[in-house]
Every structure is written in C-alpha cells, then in structure tokens.
Amino acid sequence: MEKKNLTIDVETSAIPRHYPWVKDSYLTAVGMLDYMEKMHLFWFIHNEIGPAPFGVAEIKDLLISHDRLIGHNLKFDYHWLKHLGLEKSTHHMKFYCTQEAEFNIRGQDRKLTYNLHDVSERHDLKPKIDKVKFFWDSGYDTKEIPLRILKPYLIRDIENAYDVFRKQMPLIKEYNLLGQVTVQMEKVRTISDIEWNGMKFDMDYAKGVVESKTEELDYVDFTIRDTAGWNLNVNSKDDLSLALYGGVRDDKIRKQVPKKNGKGMKTQITVVRTQYPGLNFKPLKGTELKKNGFYKTDKGTLKQLKPTLKKQKTMIEQLQARSGVNKDITTFLGKKGDTGLINKVHDGYLHSKYNNTVAVTGRLSSSDPNGQNMKRGKDSVIKKAIIPRFDLIGDADLSQLEWRVAAFQSKCPVMYQEIRAGMDQHTIIGDKYFNGDRQPAKIFNFRMIYGGTPWSYFLDPDMPDFSIYKWQSIHRGFYEHYHGLKTWHEKMIGQVQKQGWYQIATGRWFKYYKDDSKTGNYRDQKIKNYPVQGMATADISALAAAVMAKKLREAPKVETLMIGVVHDSMIFDMPKDEMPYVKKMALGVFERLPKYIKSVWGFDFDLPLSGEFKAGPNYAEVEEV
Numbered sequence: 001m002e003k004k005n006l007t008i009d010v011e012t013s014a015i016p017r018h019y020p021w022v023k024d025s026y027l028t029a030v031g032m033l034d035y036m037e038k039m040h041l042f043w044f045i046h047n048e049i050g051p052a053p054f055g056v057a058e059i060k061d062l063l064i065s066h067d068r069l070i071g072h073n074l075k076f077d078y079h080w081l082k083h084l085g086l087e088k089s090t091h092h093m094k095f096y097c098t099q100e101a102e103f104n105i106r107g108q109d110r111k112l113t114y115n116l117h118d119v120s121e122r123h124d125l126k127p128k129i130d131k132v133k134f135f136w137d138s139g140y141d142t143k144e145i146p147l148r149i150l151k152p153y154l155i156r157d158i159e160n161a162y163d164v165f166r167k168q169m170p171l172i173k174e175y176n177l178l179g180q181v182t183v184q185m186e187k188v189r190t191i192s193d194i195e196w197n198g199m200k201f202d203m204d205y206a207k208g209v210v211e212s213k214t215e216e217l218d219y220v221d222f223t224i225r226d227t228a229g230w231n232l233n234v235n236s237k238d239d240l241s242l243a244l245y246g247g248v249r250d251d252k253i254r255k256q257v258p259k260k261n262g263k264g265m266k267t268q269i270t271v272v273r274t275q276y277p278g279l280n281f282k283p284l285k286g287t288e289l290k291k292n293g294f295y296k297t298d299k300g301t302l303k304q305l306k307p308t309l310k311k312q313k314t315m316i317e318q319l320q321a322r323s324g325v326n327k328d329i330t331t332f333l334g335k336k337g338d339t340g341l342i343n344k345v346h347d348g349y350l351h352s353k354y355n356n357t358v359a360v361t362g363r364l365s366s367s368d369p370n371g372q373n374m375k376r377g378k379d380s381v382i383k384k385a386i387i388p389r390f391d392l393i394g395d396a397d398l399s400q401l402e403w404r405v406a407a408f409q410s411k412c413p414v415m416y417q418e419i420r421a422g423m424d425q426h427t428i429i430g431d432k433y434f435n436g437d438r439q440p441a442k443i444f445n446f447r448m449i450y451g452g453t454p455w456s457y458f459l460d461p462d463m464p465d466f467s468i469y470k471w472q473s474i475h476r477g478f479y480e481h482y483h484g485l486k487t488w489h490e491k492m493i494g495q496v497q498k499q500g501w502y503q504i505a506t507g508r509w510f511k512y513y514k515d516d517s518k519t520g521n522y523r524d525q526k527i528k529n530y531p532v533q534g535m536a537t538a539d540i541s542a543l544a545a546a547v548m549a550k551k552l553r554e555a556p557k558v559e560t561l562m563i564g565v566v567h568d569s570m571i572f573d574m575p576k577d578e579m580p581y582v583k584k585m586a587l588g589v590f591e592r593l594p595k596y597i598k599s600v601w602g603f604d605f606d607l608p609l610s611g612e613f614k615a616g617p618n619y620a621e622v623e624e625v
Contacts, residue, residue, distance in 0.1 A: 003094065004035035006254040007162040008068035011154055014141050018076075020083040021346050023200065028142045030055070031154045032062055033162055039155060046143045046150075056084050063089040068483035070096045072161045073114040075192035075356075082196055091553060098164040098247050098548065099187045101181055103357040107501060107511035109573035114357045119246035120160045128160065158194055179601040180507040183539060184356070186546035190562070191354040193407045193549060197561045198349030199371070199619070200389045200573070206332050206342055209381045215327050220322045227315050230276070234322065240297040241504055244305075246278025247293040271342075279312050299323055328381050341385070344369050350386075354565070361530050362508055362538030364565060372566045374619070390559065392579055394572035395614040395622045396548075398541065398542070401568045404607045406538040407451040409504065412484025419607055432481075434473045440464055447510045448478055449485065450531055451525030489528050496527045504531045505603050506539045541568045543596055548590050555581075571619070583613040583625060 010029040020024060032341035034039045040062060042055030057387055061362045063069070063081075068091060071077045074097035081090060085568045102119050106112055107425050117128040132153040135145045140148070172181050205457035208583040221234045222542035224243075232239035242249060243611050251274050256265045284304055287296040296302075302320065307313040334340035335553040344350060352371030366372040374382045386393065403425060418425055440463055444452065452473040457463050464475070479486040494503050496512050500522070503509035560578050564571030574582050589596075597605045 004065070005032040005068050005070055005096075006035065006062055006093075007070040007158050007165070008073060008074075008077045008081075009161060011142055011150065013143070014136050019346075019351065020079055021196075021349070021351050021554075024412060026143070029150070029154055030059055030080070030084075031158045033158050034062060035066060035414070038163075039158070041154065042058065042149070046147065046475070047113055048147050052502065054130065056086070059084065060086055063093065063559075065132040066093065068094045068096055070098065070161060070165050072098045072119070072164070074099075075188050075354075078161065078189065078192045079196055082192075093379075095185045095189050097185060098161050098168060098358075099357055100184050100188055101168045101172065102164070102185060104177055104181055104362070104508065105168060105175060107509045108362050109361045109511045110360045111513070116157060116160055118166075118295060119164055125160055125163050125167070129156050144516060145378065146409065146475065175507065175509070176503075177507045180539065183506075183543050183546060183600055186550070187364075187542040188460065188548050190542075191565065192547040193562060194562055195351050195354060197563045197573070198347075199563050199571075200348060200619075201341065201345045201350050202385045202387045203345060203348075205387075206385045207585065209385070209508045210329055210332050210342075213381075214327050217325050217329065220318060223366070224315070224318045224322065227311055227318060228279070229581070230551055236289070237297055238294055240319075241289075241294045242276040242278060242281055244281045244297060245283050245295055246276050246280070248275050249274060249293075250274075259279045265471050280309065281307075281312060281313055300541040304459070306332060330384055332385075332500050341369055341382070344442060351587045352564070357495055359538075360510070361533040363533060363541075363567070364538075371564050378620050380620045387618035389561075390574055390578075391576035392455070392574050392615045393619050393622060394560075394574050394586075395619075396570045396572070396590070397584075397614070398544065398568040398590055398609065398611045401540060401609070402446060402449060402532055402536045404609065405540065406485060406532050408605060408607055409531060409535065410488035412483045413484050414482050414487070415485065416607070429478065433477065434464065436476055437464075440496075444474070444478075448482075449528070451528035453490075454527070485582065489524075491526050492531065493522075494526055496522050502527070502531060504535050506601050508534050510534065513538040537567050540593060540597065541565070543600065544568075544589055544593060545570050547596060548586060551585055551589070574615075579615055581624065583615075586613055587611055 009031050011031075013024065013026045016022065017025040020027075027044045028046055029044060030042045033044075034040065040058070042059060044055075047060055057142050059081075069078075074095055078090070078095075078131060081087065090125070094427050098119065099114050099116075100120075102114055112118070112122075117130075120417060121127055129152055131149050135149065136142075172178055216313075217587060224234050228243040231244075231245050234240070238249070238550060241247065250271050253270045253272050254267055255270075257268045258264075280463075283295040287301055289295060302316060305312075305316060307316050330340060332340045332342050334343060341350060350371070352366050353368045354371070355365045355367060359515075364372070374386075403415075404419060406412075406417060415425075418428065425439045426442040426444055429445055430436055430438040432442075443463065444457065447456070449571060452475075454468060454475045457471045457475075458466070458468045464539045474481055492502055501509055501511055510532075512524055512526065514520055545562070548570055549562055551557060558578060558581065560572055560574035560582050562570060563573045570586065572582055587610070590609055593609045594605040594607075597603065612624055614622035615625045
C-alpha cells in the first residue's frame, strides 16, 4: 500500500535565533502539502497578522492522517513540531529528508552542496525564490518580510522538497540504496531528538574551572619565563621561537622622555638589535618560517623536538602543560571570551548541532559546539561540566566495531579466527612488535585498517621512537599476519583507480577524487578508510542509535533521554532506577545488531558484536556497571 506523503517546511525567526531553544526565537509559519497535493499554510507570528497561535489542531490532524513526513533538512522542521507539542503525533510516521537522501545518492560527494536551491537545480526543478534572502541579508527579521514575498517563498520550498523526493526515489532503487536510506532517515529523527534534548551544563562548575585554570596559566607562564631566562610573551610565536632556538631580533624600546619645549612627555622609540641565546634546540627540517631565523612552535612541532638537557626537558613539559590548561580555558570561553561553551548555553543545556551531510564517509559530525570532540578520561573538565537532568549519565559503547567491520569486508581468515576465539588483536600485535605494550599496538592496528604508513608512524611523536626501517618491517609483518586484509586493500585500490568509486554491502558508495593526492592518483589511505568508517560509524552505529531511540520512545513511563552520539557510542541522561533497563536495552541492541543488519540490508554480518555500558554522576566520571 502506497504511503500517504505529507511535505513540510517552516519559517522561523532569522539566524541565529532559528532554533526553538534560543532566546527570542519564534515560529512564523508552518506549510504542508498533503497526499492529495493540497497546500496548507498556518501563520503564527508575523507583523501583518499579529500573534496567531492557531492551527496546531489542524497540523496535528494532518500528521496523524499521513504515513510519511517529507522535508529538506527535516530535523530542523521536526524541532518546531516538537515546540508545538506535536512530537507524539509523528511517532507512527516514516521520515524522509531530501537533503540526507541527496547526500547518499551522490556518494557523499564533497564537491557538491546540499541546500535545497542547489539540489533542486541538480534535478532540473525550479530554483528557490531568493527575494527572502535579500530581506534577511538587509537586516529584516522574518516577521517583517511582507507576506506577498514570504508566502510564495514558503510554498516554493514545500513544492521543491516534494518534487525532489519524487526525483530521488527512482535513483534510490537504481543505486540499491533502499536499506541505507531507510536507516539514515531514522537517524534524522534520532539526531533531531538528541539536539532537542541537549546536555545539561553545570555553569557554576565551568566558571570555577575558568577561574582556577586562569590562575594556573599565570603560574605556568611565570615558570616558562623563568626557564627561558627573559620576560618573553608566551602568546607570541616569535618569542617562543627565540626562547627555544635562539636568534637575533630588532626590538623596539619605548620610553617616555621630556618634550623639547619642556611641556609634558613624549614616547621615544629606539630600535635595539638583541641576541637571544635560546635553549639550544635544533630546528626540525621543514619548520622554517618566512621570517628569516624563526621556526614553528606549534603543538605538533614541540612533540617532535628531542630534549637532552634538563632545561630543554623542563621547557617542553611547561609548554605542554600550558597547552592543556589554555585548551580548557578557551573551550569554556572561546579565544576571545565570547565563543566558548559558556556562551552556547541557551536554556541551561548545550544543544550541539549534528551535521549529517558533511563527512565524506557519511558519519555524523558535530558543531556549535562540537559534541563529539571532548577530551577523554576522568580528568576532562569539559566532560565534568556535562551533568544529568535526572540522576546519571550513561554511555553505551560498541566494542571494536571498526576492526570487526574491516574483518567482515575483507573476509580475512586470521581476523575472523581471532575474533571468534575471543582473542585481543591489540595484545597479539603488542606482544609481537611493542614489547607487550598494548597502547601503541591499539593505535597502530586501527591506523592500519584506515591506511597507516611506515612514515606516518615514524613521524608521530606519540608512537615508539623506532627507525623507519623497523616501522617498515612492522608494517610488512602486520600485512603478512592479516594477509586477507592486505588482499582486500589491494583489490579496493585497484577498483577505485579504475572506476573512481567503491560501494559497500549496505549500498553506501563513495566518490573519490584524484586531486586528493599530489601524485595524480586516488589516495590509498582514503580508499581504505571510507568503506570501514562508512559501514561502521555511518551505517551500523546509526542503526544501533535509531533502534535505541525507538525503544525509548515506545517504552511506557520511561523518562531516559538520548543526549549524544559520539561515533560508536550513545550517551543517555537517565533516572537512577531506569539505569538497569537502559543498560540491558543498549547491550541487547548491540548483540542483536547482526539480526537488525540482516533485516535492513539483507546480508549476514557473520561476526559477533557487543559493547559495554558505563554510568556516572557526570560525563567524565562514568564507570562500567
């Protein structure tokens, strides 16, 4: 039976007040095209109408009487339906986001844009009406734009979204993307819920951290100047270069001297050539700056410097400590004090934006603020500021998903044997090449499935200080051990070099560009990376998150909310007495993922999947339960 489609678009207050949780935001209009292709417009706040919060009942009836909700960047429209209290009226509906679908149809092509205007033109449809943008750019708010301009703009957006949907459906079937698109549409609903829920932010704690870290930064700067032996400006790259490597600079000396007429003082500038001895570090090759005699002092360069003297070691330790302290301060405040986390809290919560049409692998990215790039570990002051609205923060994490996805796609018999026997690949490689140290083995292994090279390990200051020849030997030995993975990598490279694209079992395909490499070929690392990250993080993790979100929506009297997705982890805010249920539910979903995969995509994922569940009083201090 064919679904009854309902296409939606909303108009709201102008950016950046276009989200419901931002102060002074408002809803101007909701437009809907029903399955009979009849247009329905509902106006809320506009100067020509005045406040008119009517039409909610009619919108509810339209939602209830349709099976599928269509929109371009649908998660945004869904925010405003929830603002109207209509979330439950959509629970029976399938979602279809034309922006998400286009991204998948085009192989996550990074050279294309996915706004409705460009997508419409790509499908030979009428372009969007751009008069409204002129009003916004001229400083008008949405409620001030004349209805004779705004109304046709709203109607055209709805019509174009529906027409794009009709153009996309045959392509989805032709490209064998039905299973993939089905999962990604549920992901749209899930990430909209996550954005709406937000993470509760402990403002008092954050301000206390900034105060204490600022004092700590002042002390660290004092110790750096003491080690350098002169009053350098620690924020100056030139001063740091002189402190580390030494050199000569013409310094301007300013002093106050009496004016010739004896009336008042004036500033006299004298240029003095000064020799700075530095700490005798030898500059690394390739770190020279355009300014003669000066060298790079960034974090990556500092890691590669080889201190031998006590003062050199002290300086590196102090600069690294400063980097960590300053990172915490700027994360909370921003570089200029007005763009950090503290400034992004609107209603007591951080509402991270999840971007579903940015990463070329298809995985989610996050911004404003980035909810996927918080420092790991219990000492993370950033994560400590994320606290529950209920009692506990929960973290459900899929175990070694990328490794198992690489094993599945490559059909490497050794990887299969080790996984099924419960053997730990990091211990195996650690014992073989890293004197039993599991940590560098873990980094090495995952980089290998993503295309790690001997040179990348050799140049990485966080990896063991082996010669390039030893790294080449380890690299070769890894591929000899996991020979099936090597064969798969070579097969993929051959296919991409021949045809410029590669498709995986979920239907997701990847568009590659030769300009990724200076050699004029497709870049090997990207060829290896995309299929693993695409199937693992973009597809299987999205499926797990969507299933969990659905179970939470349908569970009676459950208050637990999903508040984040970090690659292959799902983050929850939950009452203490619901923790056992959430743990059992999440781990159960992980273990049943092969069955869900079979149901959605039709192939057998013949390796076990599992995970772990942690909980704690904040996002940093979670422990396995």
